[in-house]
Every structure is written in C-alpha cells, then in structure tokens.
Amino acid sequence: MKMMGSQAVMESLVQAGVKIVFGYPGGAIMPIYDALYDYQDKIKHVLVRHEQGAAHAAEGYARACGKPGVCFATSGPGATNLVTGIADAMLDSVPIVCITGQVTSALIGSDAFQEADVIGVTTPITKWNYQIIKAAEIPEVLAKAFHIATTGRPGPVVIDITKDAQFGRLDFFYPKKVTIASYNPNLFPHPKQIELAAELLNNAKRPYVLFGHGVLIAKAEKELRTLIEKGGLPAAATLHGISALPADHPLYVGFLGMHGNYGPNVLSNKADVVLAVGMRFDDRVTGRLKDYLPRAKIIHIDIDPAELNKNVKTYIPIVADAKIALQELTQKIKKNHHRPWLAEFRKCDQLEMTKVIKNESYPRAGQIKMAEVITMLSEKTKGRAIIVVDVGQHQMVAARYYKPVLADSFITSGGMGTMGFALPAGMGAKFAAPEREVIVVCGDGGFQMNIQELATIAQEQIPLKIIILNNSYLGMVRQWQELFFNKRYSSTRLQNPDFIQIAKGFYIKGEKVQDRSDLSLALSRLIKAKTPYLLEIMVEKEGNVFPMVPSGASVEEIRLE
Amino acid sequence: MKHLSTITVFSQNTPGVLYRIADLFLRRKINIESLTVSEIELPGQSRFTITVRADGDLVEKVVKQLYRIIEVSKVVDSLDHELIFKELSFIKVHTKDAAARHELERLAQMSGAKITYVTGRFLVIEKAGTEEEINNIYQLLKPYGIKEFVRSGRIAVFKE
Numbered sequence: 269m270k271m272m273g274s275q276a277v278m279e280s281l282v283q284a285g286v287k288i289v290f291g292y293p294g295g296a297i298m299p300i301y302d303a304l305y306d307y308q309d310k311i312k313h314v315l316v317r318h319e320q321g322a323a324h325a326a327e328g329y330a331r332a333c334g335k336p337g338v339c340f341a342t343s344g345p346g347a348t349n350l351v352t353g354i355a356d357a358m359l360d361s362v363p364i365v366c367i368t369g370q371v372t373s374a375l376i377g378s379d380a381f382q383e384a385d386v387i388g389v390t391t392p393i394t395k396w397n398y399q400i401i402k403a404a405e406i407p408e409v410l411a412k413a414f415h416i417a418t419t420g421r422p423g424p425v426v427i428d429i430t431k432d433a434q435f436g437r438l439d440f441f442y443p444k445k446v447t448i449a450s451y452n453p454n455l456f457p458h459p460k461q462i463e464l465a466a467e468l469l470n471n472a473k474r475p476y477v478l479f480g481h482g483v484l485i486a487k488a489e490k491e492l493r494t495l496i497e498k499g500g501l502p503a504a505a506t507l508h509g510i511s512a513l514p515a516d517h518p519l520y521v522g523f524l525g526m527h528g529n530y531g532p533n534v535l536s537n538k539a540d541v542v543l544a545v546g547m548r549f550d551d552r553v554t555g556r557l558k559d560y561l562p563r564a565k566i567i568h569i570d571i572d573p574a575e576l577n578k579n580v581k582t583y584i585p586i587v588a589d590a591k592i593a594l595q596e597l598t599q600k601i602k603k604n605h606h607r608p609w610l611a612e613f614r615k616c617d618q619l620e621m622t623k624v625i626k627n628e629s630y631p632r633a634g635q636i637k638m639a640e641v642i643t644m645l646s647e648k649t650k651g652r653a654i655i656v657v658d659v660g661q662h663q664m665v666a667a668r669y670y671k672p673v674l675a676d677s678f679i680t681s682g683g684m685g686t687m688g689f690a691l692p693a694g695m696g697a698k699f700a701a702p703e704r705e706v707i708v709v710c711g712d713g714g715f716q717m718n719i720q721e722l723a724t725i726a727q728e729q730i731p732l733k734i735i736i737l738n739n740s741y742l743g744m745v746r747q748w749q750e751l752f753f754n755k756r757y758s759s760t761r762l763q764n765p766d767f768i769q770i771a772k773g774f775y776i777k778g779e780k781v782q783d784r785s786d787l788s789l790a791l792s793r794l795i796k797a798k799t800p801y802l803l804e805i806m807v808e809k810e811g812n813v814f815p816m817v818p819s820g821a822s823v824e825e826i827r828l829e
Numbered sequence: 830m831k832h833l834s835t836i837t838v839f840s841q842n843t844p845g846v847l848y849r850i851a852d853l854f855l856r857r858k859i860n861i862e863s864l865t866v867s868e869i870e871l872p873g874q875s876r877f878t879i880t881v882r883a884d885g886d887l888v889e890k891v892v893k894q895l896y897r898i899i900e901v902s903k904v905v906d907s908l909d910h911e912l913i914f915k916e917l918s919f920i921k922v923h924t925k926d927a928a929a930r931h932e933l934e935r936l937a938q939m940s941g942a943k944i945t946y947v948t949g950r951f952l953v954i955e956k957a958g959t960e961e962e963i964n965n966i967y968q969l970l971k972p973y974g975i976k977e978f979v980r981s982g983r984i985a986v987f988k989e
Contacts (some may be wrong), residue, residue: 387845392852396899398843450841450902502924524853 272435273403276298277367278307280410283442284565286338286698288312288329289324294637295382296340299434301340314728315700317720319346323353324718326364328696330709331679332654332706336363336388336417337696344382347428348389352686354424359683361481362506365413365421367693373401373430386428395423403436408443420453421572422485424809445524453571457588457596463585464542465567466600471500474542474609477501478524478553481508481682482546482570488591489513489675492545495598500605502613504532506547507667510678515671521613525553526817527664530624533618533815533823535781537562540610544595546590549579550683559822569593618689623828624814629669634806638662638737638786642669645707645735648791653705654679656697658714661743663814666709688717691734695721698730705733705795712738712764716795722774725800733794736804739811747812752819771802778802832860834888834987835907835914838877841900842868849898850877853891859883862906862914874902880983907987914985918963919945920954923974934974940966951976 277300281289289311293301297318302312314561315320318340326337333565336394341350344418347368357364359585396416398409405431413425451561469475483492489512496513502521503513515519522529536542544562547553556558557579565583568576570589576585586593594715628639642665651673657666657680678695681689694708715736725732730749746760771778777799781790787805794803839845847866854861862880870874883890888906924930924952933952937944941955956966963980 388848391845391848392856395897448899451899572897574890574897576893578890578893 269440270437270515271440272299272303273406273429273435273436273438274303274405276305276406276438277410277429278303278311279440279497280407280442282307282310283407283753284292284410284414285335286311288314289338289340290314290316290325290329291345291698292319292322292342293340294346294369295341296345296371296431296804297340297367297434298383299368299431300692304332313340314590314695314724314821316692317723318718319349319689319717319726319808320539321366321695321721323350323366323694324356324689325685325696326355326366326657328364328676328679328687328693329362329700330362330364330696331693332697333700334416334485334676335700336365338365341366342382343671344384346382347386348384351393352387353683354390354426356684356686357394357424358393358395358690359487360681362419362424364424365410365417366426368426368428368606369428370399372432374432376430380793384388384445386426388425392785393424394426397426399428399429399430400433401430403438403441405435406433406438407440408755411443412448414759415448416741417450420451424763429543433816454573454587455571455584455589455592457569457593459587459596461584462593462596462600465586465597468565468567468584469540469543469597470602470604473606474539475499475501475541475543476539476564477503477537478506478544478547479509479512479541480506480547482560482590483509483512484676486546486550486571486583488546488594488659490596491591491598493517494593495601497601498598500610501543501602501609502606504529506550506553507680509670510667511572511675511698514673516673521610522617523667525550526555526819527668527813527815529615529617529668530620530764530815530828533826534616535612536823539564540565542722545594546570548575548666551700553581554816555821555823555825559824560758561594562701579688620815620828632778636781636787636805637811638665638739638807639669641735641737641787641805641807642666642709644788644791646670647683648705650794653677653707654701654709656680656690656694656706657689658708658710659685660711660714661719661747661811661813662709662711662737666746687714690714691718692721694732694734695725695728695730698732702730709735709737711743712736712740712767713742713763715767719770722771722776726775730800731798732795732800734800734802735794738764738767738804738805739809740764741809743811744813746810750810750812766802767802776802780806782806831882831884833880833882833909834885834978835909835912835983836877836879836881836888836895837905837985838879838895838901839869839876839903840898841902842873842875843900846875846900847877848898850895853894854879854881857887857891858969859887859891861896865982866986877913878982878984883894892967905987906931911988912985913988914983915957916960916963916983917957918967918968918978918979918980920967920975921951921977922954922970923951923976924949929973933970936969938965938966940969942966
C-alpha cells in the first residue's frame, strides 16, 4: 500500500497495538500530527502540557499495564524536554518508545531552527535509538523499536524522524516478526545452574529471597509465590519489587533499603544463601558494599548479564527470564520451612513496630504525620489501589506503609529519583488501568515540578486522585541537613502557593486538611470522587523517616531513631 | 591491577555504534589507548579492536555492558599472548645530506621498515610492528630529527 511517511508512522503504531500516545506537537512533527487526525478512532492522543509529562505518562502507562508507552515530541526543545523521562525509563527498565520530529535532512548539522542532536543527546540514556531520514525505513524501524523496547530487559527507545521522511512516500509493509542477529535475550536458564541453585537453597539454614522489578516485568508474581511457599523462604522487596508479592503474605518480610524495614535490612547479613531475582543490588539496597551479605552465597537471576557480578560477587549467576527461571527452580527445590529464621524477622518487626511504626502510623497528638495518612489510605483502599509516588520522604513513607495486595500497584521513580514524576506517571497509569483506583502521592516540592499536567488531567477528565503531603520543606534533603549537616537548612524551606486555589484554576476540585479529625472523611471523599480530586494535607514540618541506613553505612548499622 | 587488554567487538556496521562503545569506556573513566574499526569478511559487519589499560575486573564489567548495545554480537577480551597483533606507523625524518639518507636507509632495513617516500629534504619510513617495535625504531630515528610521526591503532587476530 502506497502512503506518506507520516501515515506510515500511524499505521505502524496501529500494527504494534498502540492505543494511546502522549505528546505535544510542533513544527518538525506536524506531518505526523496531521496523519494522527485521521487515526483518532484507533489511537487516542493525550495532549500534555510539557514533554517531560509525556515521557513520564508513557512510563506510568507501561508500568501499570506492561505494554509499551508511546510519546511524540517535536525537534529541538520538544525532544530535549523528554530527556529526563527517557533517562528515568532507562534506569528503571521501562519500555517506552519516543518518536521525535527532526528538521529536514538537508538541514541537519547546520544549526537549523529547533535543531538538536537528539541521537547524540539520547545515546547514553536509551536502550536503542535511530534517526530515520527515508520514509521507506519507517515501518521496519518502528517494528524494531517496539521489539527492542519490550523484550529482554525493557528500556526506552528514541526514533528521530526527519520532516522530509515524514513527507516522503513509501510502499507500506510492517514486518510481523523482527529478528536482529545480534540481539537475542536469553530467556531459558542453564539447567546446571538451576540444579546448583536448588541444591544451595535446599541446604540453606537461613535462605533469603530478594525480589525486584524484574518479577513484575516478567509477570512472574505467581511463580515467585509458588517458589517461596514451597521452600518456606522469607522474601523481601526492593522499592520496585513492592506489589510483586501481596503485602499480607506470611512469607513477605518487608521492603529493603535505606528507609526500608528493619528486619529485611539487618538480617541480610545473617543470611547464608541469598536468592536475588530481577533486582540489581542498587547502592540504596546494599549500603556499604564491602560489608554486605558477608555470610551469604548469592544466586542471582537476571535477564541482563551485565547485572551479574556488577556490584556483588555472585556464586551462581543465572541469565534468564524470571518467570521461567523461577518455575524451573521451584521444580527442583524441596518442600521446606524455616520457621525459626522467619521468626527472627518477625521479632525485628515487633521492635520496629514499638520503636517506629506505632507512633508514626497511629499518633495521638501533634500534627498529622505522613505515615498516618498512608496507613489510613492503605486501610481505606484495602491495598487495592495503584499508588503512584513522587520522590522524597513521602515516597519512602508510601513504600513503607502502603500495603498493596495486587501486582503493578506501586509505581515510582526509583533509579533516577525524578521529582515531578508522579503526577504525569499517575495520569499514564490511570489511562492504562481505568478500572482501578489510581492515587498520586506527592510532596509539596515535587508536585510543583510538573504541576502543569493538572491541565491535561482536567481536559481529559480522568478521575485521578492526588494527595499532596505538604510539610513546606524539601523534606528528604532537610532530613539529611538535620542529621548530617548540623541542621543548616540551606534552601530547603518552601513558601508554597495555595494549592487548592491552583487546582480550582485548573477546574479540579480540591480540599485542604489541617486537623487530624478531618483526615478520615477527607480521604473517603477523595476515594469516592468520580472526577479528578486534589487533597492537600498539611503534615508535620520536621518529621524524619526512620529506620535509616545512613549513606555509606552497612545495612547492619540501620538506625531506628 | 591495571594491565593492557585488547577488546575485540563485532557489530553490525551502523552509525552510532562507535558512539555507544566510546561512551561506555568514558563512563567508567577508562582511557582508550587505541581504536581501529573496519569492515570484515561478513558483509555489513564491523570489527573494533580497542586497547585499554585498566583493571581486569572493570574490563570484565565493561565487556558485559558492551553486549547491551543492540548491534553488538560478540565481544572478546584478550591478552597479548592470545593474539597476533600489529600497528602501522609513518615516520617522516629530516635528511640533511646524502650520508644521513644513506644511514637512515640502513637503519630502516635493519629494523624491518620500508622507505615509502623520498625527497631531498626528508624521507618517510613505514614500519609495521608491535607497539614496542615501533617505539624502538622511533628512538633510533629521533636523533636525526623527526618531522612527523603517526601510528595506527592496533589490529589483531586470535591465535586460537
């Protein structure tokens, strides 16, 4: 079929199963937007208010439903505005495909109007990128883009299309199957490695499972559950692993890392065998590396060979898809239990409960605490909402106190720690899962970093719920200043605008809560709302998140206060 | 311990691969000592020969990360004894008189080098060999006054 390059872009997206695009038009991508006009019944376009919002929305969409998120941006500033979102997707292994317009090929390199070297800029932060200068390349390159973004370890792909390629004509043919000789992610574990791993687990006294985002990406939640139940293995989640196992599962021991739960951190160093699945031993998880897991033999399952032996020495590396590896490992391990070992975790939980949680989740006096809001939210939603969280104190509090029972329900920017992520990502998540309750939790700082997306939310009338936990500080930085910089609060105090008036200006309903007595009903109103709804909750100004593994300390040196 | 590694990368011959490879070394602060790229016996395929002086552990990590590049099909990290390797160099040397020219011709012959170009004022000596052999001839020629010196990166084939 003969068609124009711009139409071929739309046709390729249809072939790839794309239902929604987040984007912002401009000069160099106008032919594609023109073609989009004829595809409105097949592909919905969400007009964001800043391209960064488009990238995060595409991420939120992909994280909530597992399908690739797509965004459009024009050349130059349009494309460079995507950069933070692309880098975020790279670090968190999120499949997004960004299509950017580029100046006409004859002008490339001439410092033309709105010309930026998008390929140069995005090379270090993409899984793959490519510049199309001929219309004929469009279907094949886009098929490749979706294949690469979604297979193996997922990641962002940027396709930069010159204006003349968009205007050019081609014979459209979209390949059903993409093969790339040099790219064949290994899905199946080596049987010998699985046997060795099973033997190690069968003989372990204090086995410990650490699971991450890879379990959710591989849709291996059931397999993880079956494995730990058969082996009686205590399991802890990384920040992105949260929701891969229901929070109320008897073998779930909590969340790992700098502000994670006490037991999962402190007992790491007692484990004799560690099975790490789909996680990458990030420095926020390991603490001081040389004192991490001193007694453990490590089995590490990851689809990316470069993650094995990167940060910790692995005893049994297994390059495989988590789902397949867990299935095969489950077959080989013996039915077992480790009750005394599990009891050690529960003992730690009790300590954490008395020292931290009780007062944080159920305070009786003083200002509202972040943890009490999240605890209440968790109870009111029965852990069944998708929580999309920004970056900072409230993020750690949400990770600690929200108890999700369904998969893909805790979405945040982990690797990059991008403030401003949550509002647009929440929007993307709501489009991916319209039947589910999606609640954005932000701080007062991060909320203002992509506040413009309130306009998109209002225009689309998606019932996204937004909570601002307002402490009038950049709370996490302030906490560090308090603990490690002698309380010198350098540039962390925020004089905020009236968020409710702002919401009103965007035609979004909102209310502000200052008193504990109003909190419960306000949260109920938020949940019940059928329209977008903003709840600003004034919380304790100088609250700190504990436990905490101080930067550069060992996980054993975790502080409860 | 830092040592010299030769990293051979096989990839599809598409623009951008060199950029991605260089970036990986840059991020790990590994200075590339030499780099040679050419098409090989398989159509559409290139071969990169990269020498670096770095810690073995670090090289191993970079090698694995090189595999993340979609176009890269194979990466081999080798030590010198596993390879046949050479570089090519041109050395342009002053010749103030016939005696000097004569002497240089003799030196070149002794060192297994070739005289590729001659004028009344200078001659160009072409030497192919290991880095060490090229360094040696360079030292020998230095007293005569070197006008220009250039060497290619290493190329290598595997002994096995």
